[in-house]
Amino acid sequence: MMTVFGIPAAALFGQLLLGLINGAFYAVLSLGLALIFGLLNIINFSHGAQYMMGAFVAWLLLTYAGAGYWVALAVAPVLVAVVGIIIERTMLSRLYKLDHLYGLLLTFGLALIIEGAFRQLYGISGMPYAVPKELAGGWNLGFMYLPIYRGWVVLASAVLCLGTWFAIEKTKLGAYLRAATENPALVQAMGINVPVMITLTYGFGVALAAFAGVLAAPVYSVNPLMGSNLIIVVFAVVVIGGMGSIMGSVLTGFMLGLLEGLTKVFYPEAASTVIFMVMVVVLLIKPAGLFGKGA
Amino acid sequence: MFKKTLVGAVAALALSAGTASAQFTDNKVKIGVLTDLSGTYSDLAGQGSVLAAQMAIEDFGGKLNGAPIELVSADHQNKADIASSIARKWYDTEQVDAIFDLVTTAAAVAVREVSREKGRIDMNSGAGSTVLTNDKCSATGFHWTYDVYAMAVGTGNAVVKQGGDSWFFLTADYAFGHDLEAQTAKVVKANGGTVKGSVRHPFPNADFSSFLLQAQASSAKIIGLANAGSDTINAIKQAKEFGITQAGQSLAGLLVFISDVHSLGLDTAQGMMLTTGYYWDRDDASRAFAKRWSEKMKGRMPTMVHAGVYSSVLHYLRSVEKAKTDEGAKVAEQIRTLPIKDFFAVNGKVRADGRMVHDMYLAQVKKPSESKGPWDYYNILRTIPGDEAFKPLADSTCALVKK
DSSP states (O other), rough: EEEEETTEEEHHHHHHHHHHHHHHHHHHHHHHHHHHHHHOOOOOOTTTHHHHHOOOOOOHHHHHHHHOOOHHHHHHHHHHHHHHHHHHHHHHGGGGTTTTTHHHHHHHHHHHHHHHEEEEEHOOOOOOOOOOOOGGGGGEEESSEEHHHHHHHHHHHHHHHHHHHHHHHHHHHHHHHHHHHHHHHHHHHHTTHHHHHHHHHHHHHHHHHHHHHHHHHHTBBBTTTTTHHHHHHHHHHHHHHHHTTTHHHHHHHHHHHHHHHHHHHHHHHHHHHHHHHHHHHHHHOOOOOOOOOOO | HHHHHHHHHHHHHHHHHHHHHHHGGGGGGGEEEEEEESSSSTTSHHHHHHHHHHHHHHHHSSSTTTEEOOEEEEOOOTHHHHHHHHHHHHHHHHHEEEEOOOOOOOOOOOOOOOHHHHTTTEEEESOGGGGGGGGOOOTTTTESOOOOHHHIIIIIIHHHHHTTOOEEEEOOOOHHHHHHHHHHHHHHHHOEHHHHHHHHEEOOOOHHHHHHHHHTHHHOOOEEEEEEEEHHHHHHHHHHHTTTTTTTOOOEEEHHHEEHHHHHHHHHHHHHHHEEEEOOSSHHHHHHHHHHHHHHHOOOOOOOOHHHHHHHHHHHHHHHHTTSSOOHHHHHHHHHHHHOOOOSSSSOETTSSSSSEEEEEEEEOOOGGGGSTTTTEEEEEEEEEEHOOOOOGGOOOTTOOOO
């Protein structure tokens, strides 16, 4: 039996695959965050709460409307995005001209309010949400048993990330958006409705968080704190990848998932801190992030 | 002559007035419930513990020494530094006489030190580690509801006797987890079993897939979960997802509360063995308490921590009344000698090391078909008498135990 640093190769591959799966969650969440920051210059601290809302909407749809997982995947992001758009129109849009910090404080405060409200209503232990029948069970890959659902998570995340990147970088709409962030006045003068584009972009970023929430509902506990534990890590991912780079944060998400997976094998006690250690190193060497533009 | 008598009378009056008010500091009794109101353990303790304390005060009569008994509560967020600074503030500036609940071992130990320094009472219902009645024992500190030794003896013994003789531990990386793993490993080995390995996960933790994979690779028959609250819930859910139970390994939840079973659902949790100090449906008195508690808690049912807080607060108030003072050392004497009379502490008595020894119960989670409704979750398999469930006094490393 082949061993790598004392760990059987089979076990190592299993852990790397799991790391990739976790990385998929980091990638989708950091995609939304990077989108909102890169294009709108808002540090959206309520991203974790919006992820949590996505999971709760999925649970609510199941419990009160009998709507299953596939319906939730389509509907929950839209519903949470609407809430996001309301927040943007009524509160965030007033802060664009001000320092980044105001946006951060507002969204952080909103996150606390939202999480507190859900905690009051639903407690902390979590709501049951089953893996959908079509995705239940798993494949025995020899070196590990891979639940089909987790394979689906990687697939869905990869498709979503690629699709978003393509839309932003390669399509006309994406070009308008990128131009609007660089020079809103000029783009507005060309007849393009910049405020609407900004609102829709925020909505899309929030929808991405909610989508990740629905993906997470069957595997992680659907509880009000699920976002707050994750959001700090996702911020570290975005900082490492480069705050303005979309592809950067996606790739970094997957890479850091792998790194965390490796740490869990060799020294599990450090698993929750290794990403921050990397962040410190990256900030010291290349403050703009691994894929970031600028000095 | 008259002047001397007058002076004498006034002096006597002044002296007696002074002594009367010195018996109860600030002329009232004030109780603090310090718990996790918002995090991993807030369902098994949290607001429910505050309610349990309120109920105990009401049942006692609401007043002591002519003044209403006051109750304050705070959230220590499972952090030792926050817990100790709240305890200090309570003791120094808010006239709190005793602190209850104290879930999470790290916070409990921190507050134990502060209480010892100030000579005030702390009665712990929430935390698990046996360190509270061994190295960190104190004359004014008590451990009321359960501890990891009782869990290890109850659940560990039962699982090994059923054939689960090889174990792998999934341990929460802090004092409580380490202690629970150590105690259970001792019980497993004493029964002729083997421990194949263990892995420590961060506390709290959401994703157990990597650790469960390692447990699977060890081929141990039993995966022992040396953690609690949402950590246990997540581990069990994900173990099902990864086909671990289907492949033949079993999970042993070493500290499981009814709130966890409710969250998991009977479908996932059925058959699991656990040890508890209280079950709401065990007898009439337990049901009566649960019904009152449940009315204010949206239909949920109390855990053993909640029942333990009620019992410890009621016993404290009775001890204060008997001692006619709220001074820590004198009340502690009464706590140890006064008989405990409530629905929770069956055959209960307080030992020199501060451990309240009482009957525990080995339970098994019902199958969905056996349950008649929400919260009807346990079959009580047997009663574990207190002297069997808790660590013998002779083995204690507490300085207060005379050898």
